[in-house]
Amino acid sequence: MASLERSQAECGQVRREREEARKTATEAICARDEAVRALQDSEQQYRDLTEALxxxxxxxxxxxxxxxxxxxxxxxxxxxxxxxxxxxxxxxxxxxxxxxxxxxxxxxxxxxxxxxxxxxxxxxxxxxxxxxxxxxxxxxxxxxxxxxxxxxxxxxxxxxxxxxxHAPIPACHESVLATLRKPRSAR
Structure with missing residues (x-):
């Protein structure tokens, strides 16, 4: 009887450990998936930026x-x-x-x-x-x-x-500028 109780206790312990391992693995997979999505979002934002500029x-x-x-x-x-x-x-x-x-x-x-x-x-x-x-x-x-x-x-x-x-000033503008450069008395 003691042996049966001990076996049942060991089985219960193994089930708890297995459940804990499954939970840890699920959390790790979820964290990895979240990191992958964040990286993909970041890459998409980078591509959007480089194409929008x-x-x-x-x-x-x-x-x-x-x-x-x-x-x-x-x-x-x-x-x-x-x-x-x-x-x-x-x-x-x-x-x-x-x-x-x-x-x-x-x-x-x-x-x-x-x-x-x-x-x-x-x-x-x-x-x-x-x-x-x-x-x-x-x-x-x-x-x-x-x-x-x-x-x-x-x-x-x-x-x-x-x-x-920087193009040369046309000849007609040159004559106007020449006139303006003359003293008033000489105009």
Missing amino acids: PQLLWLTRPDGWHVYFNQKWCAYTGLTLEESNGHGWNHAFHPDDRQRAWERWKQATETGEAYEIEYRLRRADGSYHWVLGRALPLCDASGQVVKWFGTCTDIDDQKRAVPEV
Whole structure:
């Protein structure tokens, strides 16, 4: 009889331990699922942000190797992500600007200094537009670059307007200015 009671007590103990293990496992699975959902939500917010901004956005490894471009980059340049990744982005630059842009980018990634440059970028329709390229490094607590975040802003309208501002004054305006420069008594 004592043996039967002891067996029943042991079985009860095993059931309680099994139930506790099941409860702990269920809590762990729920916590993992919640963490996965939070990560997916965060990733979706990041994607929404990168696609909503009116910029061509890109991301690189610390060494400057491009690993991400938003869809606006692809639509603007006509390049696929595969064609753009790595150093493929440089093929969309005007041939006269490629080397200068490459050297400036290399300097930024080697020194960790901010990247800023104006260059002509080929659009999907084959025309070139002036853009302002900028990038800043994201550093860890020790100051090491972890990745670079960059943008390209189309400044073609502003760039082309500058010559108009500095254009020569037409001859008729010159005669008016000459008259105004004369002393009143000589007019």
